[in-house]
Structures are given as structure tokens and as C-alpha cells.
Amino acid sequence: MPELPEVETIARTLAPQVQDKYILRCNVLSPKAMQAGAELLPALAGAKIAGVRRRAKLLLLDLAAPSQPLLAGFHLKMTGKLFVHPAGTEPHKHSKLIFELGSAPAGEADSLMFFDDMRTFGYCRLMRPEGVKDWPFWNKLGIEPLLSTPEEIALALQNRASKTRIKAALLDQERVVGIGNIYADEALFRAGIRPDAPLKDISFARLVNLGRNLQEILQEAIAACGSSIRDYRDAQGNAGAFQNNFRVYGRGGQPCKTCRATLSSARVAGRGTVFCEHCQKA
DNA sequence: GTGGCCCTGTGA
């Protein structure tokens, strides 16, 4: 569920709570949640959280550990959450990792950073900064849509000659990162392109227009602190507001906000998809 | 390229 705007919001709300704090230790409640780098757990002790940032849908913590720099990468997938609670807070039913934080490299913890994940698809990956090179997923990530021009987005989307449908290309993290089901449907609606339109049939000018609409939506969603469908919350427990601006996502069978025609539901690229047959063309 | 799988909770 957390897509680019939600992960960006989590990074922004998490940063003031953990920046410059020290990790005293990490309590692994679910080994599966520590996807890689468990052997580096001892090196975490006394690591200062020097930075909180986002790349694609990944939330990254830059760590200045006593012996070496480290990098913690979290993929929240659908239901992963990061929260900071006072020391002594009991784990939740779905808590997977608990990082004890303090204001000094050693001593008493004053707060706990929880990684909770109901559906257990999310993970944390602990590595040395140069170790990202050994992470296939990282190596294949495409361009950041908010650090690119609409033309660059269009190029990345059309990058490969194929009969791929446009929505599959938008969801493909190897082309443009950060887009999930919500923002794919919303961007395609605004750009007036059917989700099942073959990529090869869409002119470059329309792809540039799609890139422009995508950037606008992502920026609006970040400004609204993301979208909360069921249970997305930022690192301070607040819901986003962008779900109130959805024009198609989750509105199958309801009237199009532009033309009042009934919105269509379909399955495209293996995902539930909603679009307007009148406003969106191949 | 497509579809099953991972997994839990929700709603019909």
C-alpha cells in the first residue's frame, strides 16, 4: 500500500523522531523480517542514525556505527509500518523488529522504533553502504519520477519495444519507481489513457503528458501526507488525506467525476483497475 | 509476457 508519497511522508515524519539518536540494540521478533544482514546486528550497537531518506518505495536509514557505516533498508510492502514509542511499550501482535533507541551510544533506551507488519511481506535489510551493489532489487530500480523531467519519464516508460500495456509499464519499478496501483490508475485517468492500452500505440507526446500528470499527482499526494485506504499511517500515527481526491481508484461502478459515466472495473497487469471508458482512450 | 505465491484481515 505505501507507494512513493506514503513512504516519503513516513520518512519525513520519522526523521524528527529518530535523527541523531543511537541504536542500542535490535530485537528480532520475526527472523523473516530481517531479510538480509542479520550477521551485522551486533555491529548495530551504538550506531547513530545519521539520516532518514527514501529511494523508490524503500525507506533508508544511514547509520554511523562505531566500527563501520551501515545502511538499513525497509520495504514496507502492503502493511509495513514504522512507529516510535516510549521505552517500555509492549510489542504489538504484528511487531516484527524493535530498535531500542537512546540519546547516547550506550546506556538506557528512551524510545523504541517498531517495525510492524500484519501481512509479513515487508522486510528490513541491513548492509554496508557498498553492499547495495549486491542487492538485485536495488540495482534494477528505475528513475525517480520527482527527480526527472516528464520527457525522461516518457523515455523510461517506452524504453523497451513490446506489447506491454501502459499500466504494467507504470507499475514496473525497473522503469520508473514508486508507483503502485493507486497512483497508476489515478495518473492514467488524468492523462486520459486507458490502463489496458498497448504501450506501443501511445504517442511520445501522450507519454510526456502522462509523466507530467504523474508528477502532479505525486506532489499533491505528498502535500496531503499520502493516501489512507485501510490502515496506512505515517510514523506519527496520522492518516493521509489524498484518498479524498481519488477520481477512479476504488470507485468502480460509481459515476466518473468528469463525465458522470459509470466507471469500469477490470483486471490489468494482474491488478484491480478502475477507469472511465469515456474519458480514457487507448 | 502471465499467474501463483507469500500472508492476514475484511466484507459480502
Add this chain to the structure above:
DNA sequence: TCACAGGGCCAC
């Protein structure tokens, strides 16, 4: 009871 939610991976 069962379809569905869906990001990424894997087998086909």
C-alpha cells in the same frame, strides 16, 4: 466461506 486487497519474485 471465499474473493479480494497487492509488491515483488519465481516458475512457466
